[in-house]
Structures are given as C-alpha cells and as structure tokens.
Amino acid sequence: VPRQSKPLSSAHVFTFHRQPEPETLEISRAAEVFQTTLQILKNRARQRHERDITAPDKSYTVFALQYFWTCFTILCVRQNPLWGAANTPLVRWLPAEYEDGEREPKGWNQGRLHNGFQLPSPHEVSKKILRTSSMGKEDVYSHMLVEWGQYIDHDISFTPQSSGSAAFQTGVDCLTTCENVHPCFPIQVKQKHNRRGKSCLPFFRSVAACFLSFGSDIEKSLQRQQMNAITSFMDASVVYGHTPKMESSLRDPSGLNGKLVVNCKFKDHKGRPYLPFVNKHSVLHTLWMREHNRIAEVFKHMNGHWNSETIYQETRKIIGAVHQIITMRDHVPKIIGSKSFEDYIGPYRGYDPTTDPSVSNVFATAAFRFGHATIPQIVRRMNESFQEHEHFPSLRLHHTLFSPWRIVKEGGIEPTLRGVIGTAAKAFSANMLLSDEVTERLVVLNTPQHMDLASLNLQRGRDHAIPGYNEWREFCGLKRIKTLDDFQEVVKDCKVAKKILEIYKHPDNIDVWLGGLVEKFLPGARVGPLFACLIGKQMKALCDGDRFWWEADGVFTQQQRAELSRVSLSRLICDNSDIKQIPLDSFIFRKYPSGFVSCDQIPSINLEAWRDENSPGELKKLSQQIY
C-alpha cells in the first residue's frame, strides 16, 4: 500500500521495477546450467585433445537431459505453441554474432578486433555522443506518445537479467567486479569519470533462454538466446498479468463480479478506486483497472445470467482489443509515419498461422528503445486549466511522477494525467539525444549506484550479440554505409555522423541502437528508415500472428467491431478520471484551451453490442438506466 509521508530519495523512487516470475527464473537457470556445463566440457575436451563436444560424456548427458526436460515441459500441444508465449526466446531475424560463436558478447575479449578495430566502450559513446543537458520541444505530439510507447513495450517484451549478483561458477560479485565473468559483463569507464573510484559500471547479462532446435545446425542450436518473460501479444498483460498466478492475484478476491482488485484503503475524492500496489505505470494502469471494472459493472446488469468468469473474460477481451486499437491505429503511425505504415503493415488481412508473433531480439534490444531519446528531464503536473499546478509542482524525472504515493497524496491521477496530455513531448535532436536524468541519475534493480541508460542499451545490444547497424540496414533493403558521405546523408546532424565514425573507426562496427537513433526522421515520423522498418515488421507480426487479434474472424461480431473502432485514449480518460476537457486525440499536443473539446463530444462505445440474446428481458431496462 503506497503510504509515504515524505518524499523518497531518487534511489528509492526511480527504480525500474520489473521482476521476473519464478517460472522465468527456473527456465533461465536450466538454460544457464546447460550452457555452463557445455562450456566446461568443451574446455576439458580442448585441454585433453581427446574428444570434441560431439562425443558426450556421462555428466554432460545428465545435464543435457535435465535441460531438455525442463525446456520440454514448457511445450504443449498446440501448433507452434511457443510462438508469442511468455518465457520463450526473443527471435532472431539475423543470426547472433558472438565473439566465440556461441555465448561471448561482442567486446567480451580484451583486444579482440572487429573489422580491424576494437569496439569503443559504450560509456565513451554515451559520454561523447548521447548525453545532454539541453532540451528541445516537440510541437506536434504530447508526452502521452512517450508514455504509451513505454507502456505498450511493457506489454510485449521483458528481457529478464540474471538476478543473483554472484557469478554462476565462481561466485564473483557482479556488483563489484570489473572482470567479464558470466553473468557479469561490466561497462568499462575511464577512471576519472567514476566517483567511487571503480573503473566500471555493473552490468548483468540477460538470462539465457531454452532453445530447442531440432534442425541440422548444431552450432546454431547451442547458441545463447535471450528470453522474453512476457507474452509478446498485445493482450493487456500489464493489466491482467501473464501467468495464471499473477492473474488471480489481480482479480477481485470475492470473485463474484468479474472485476479487478482495487485498493481497499484509499480512494480519490470522487470515490474512484486506486490500484492496490506499486507500479511504474500507475496512471495508465489505474485508468485500465477502472475501465475494466466500469465495463464489468455494465455487463453484470446487462447480461444478468453471465457468471463472474464470463463477465471477467468478456471484459478482458474488450480491454485487450482497445490496447491493440490505440496502439496500431493511433500510436504506431505517428512513430513510423504513414508511408512506412502502409509499406510494412498495411490493411489487416486476417490471422496468418505461419507468422511468428514473437518479439524479435533487435526490436526489444534496439529499435523500440528509440523511445529512450524521448524521455524528458521534467514532467509537469497541471491544474484544471492545464497550467502548472499551484500545489503540486513539476518534477525532475528522477523524482518520478509515477510514484504511487504522489498519486494518492497529491491530488489523484489527474494532475499527472493533465501534465502528460498538456505537455509537448521532448524533441528528438541528434546533438541532445538522451536526457541526463537517465544517463546520470537512473537507478535500476540490483544496482546501488546511478546507471546510464545509453551505456546499458549499447552494452545490452552487445550482450545479445545483435549484428551491427549496417547488417540491419541491409536486412531492411537500405544502402550499407561505407563512407562518411554515405553516413552524413542519412544522419540528422553531420557533426554527429563524423563523431560516430571517429569513435567507431569502421562503419560496420556501429551499434544498431545508436545508428538507428541518429538517422534523419522519415516525413511525419519520429524515427528514421531503419527503425521504421524494424518496428513496422514487428508490429505486422504482432497482429498477423495473433489468433485473437481484434479484427480476426470470429473474435468479435461485426457490430462489436464497429463499436470498438469508436474507442480512443481520450474516451478512456474521460470515463475514468475527473478530466472534462481533452483533445480528441490525446497523443496530439494542443495548447489549452485551443483544440480541447468537452468529453461529451468524444465518441464512445455502445456496449449494447454485447447484449447476450439470452439475457432476461426485465434486466434490459435496468442496464439501460445504468449505461
């Protein structure tokens, strides 16, 4: 229960709360044991010069069997049952590039050359290219575009990291060591930059995933893969959880009305409920919880013969559909631009069982992290006239505005929500890429010191052995960069292009997250051609490969689909908060009062389309009154 009388320190507040579930840990441990065992055996074999890994000894066989058994138990009988499921590998659109071909990240072995050059330290790249203290303004989109990006990302990917701070084999502590020992892969820092006198920032490798490939390429099937701990489908897993255990803990314990659990101690001044727990997305999450309970209440009266399970499942289906619609109709086109939307996604043509909807490694590790360049320094809280709030001032990001006690104690979700709608998103510009709120003051789980998000992203890409910028350009049918001139053509800022090539020395060595981030935006987009391609392809896979996509045959009736297409984020806000005026599209930045309309002008969904024929007649009148 959020109850804090005084502000928490930034270290407490701005913590990235994403914890893997026990199942995730079990599976990753199996994969970890397997890889380590394999390594030991390979080393031994090499030392003895007697046999190679294809001649297994007894202990290897035992470990291998354990691994296959643990991994096998997560398989079930559906066709391609693992596609899009939680705790399965992030898929590879291009093969991994490990230094040893199997599990050592890029940059693991000191002195190893790539295209004739050593890779620059992510920290050096961060310092010289990505950091900034200056800010710019976007004038088209509101900060909601950024919030939604992160929110939806948390529905589709979560790559868990090694949880123990001690190295698996040696017991070396990842928090203190500056050596590369699995699962520690510290980020090297030049001494003078480090206040604690250490020459590195701690970094935990992402956990290994089970990977059962029965193809002929043994080398490839033994390669380390990373795991997505959540369902890749846009299924509102932030709201409902992604395991049965989590799901049941989020449902109303009385189980009588198909609703979600609410905070039993605190309510806002109008009696609207709060979430019962601490959560990074408290504002959006609170809106969804209220929306679920609002719809469930309508269903209870409209379809009186539905039991609580039916009410819950039918409501959940709608909430999932609304997530999909807001993302695909309102959000993605603003990010990748309408032309790329047409090229990579286009109109929906039905469920395709041959499309793998799993999140790709490059999407989670690089492309969708474009959003990190849109994180602001300051987030505002606003009053009813969308002006700076008299009582609740704007906050530096690291004094996070999304901390739940502020919501409860400081005016409910509305001041924050108005700030998110009423503030223009941070402008992206090549010479001020990442806010120092996240390069200097980021606190992540497990790590007591402040971290740097830019270094983390770059090191994560290398940890996952993601191929370089040029490989991905080629993958997307774009020209490879060979010279400074080539690069200056595609990068927003010529000086940045030059600096990058100076640091990396060879264009093939440029990390894909960085290369994609500095590209010139496509017209009407907030990313360049490479990220537009990677995000577009991923989004297409997420809808085509989803049997329960809201437009797929048999998921909703035609009438229900017509109703669903009237939903909007602005309607969600109107129905579940005290906000009475809002832009029609809350991703678009409007300066109050111009462009704001009253909530009753925002279309809403008519739930009559869900009336069940079998509903007893006398309840009809009652439900109409409520609706």
Ligand code: HEM
């Ligand atoms: C307050 C704002 C944000 C903070 C503090 C934040 C922080 C982080 C951190 C600490 C990580 C893990 C880094 C690592 O060790 O690899 C991460 C991952 C990620 N972030 Fe953000 N982020 C923010 C906003 C965003 C936005 C706006 C987007 C996209 C539009 C985004 C997309 C992602 C993605 C795709 C990942 C990888 C997810 C996974 O598979 O685990 N983030 N973020």
Ligand SMILES: [Ca+2]
């Ligand atoms: Ca999901």
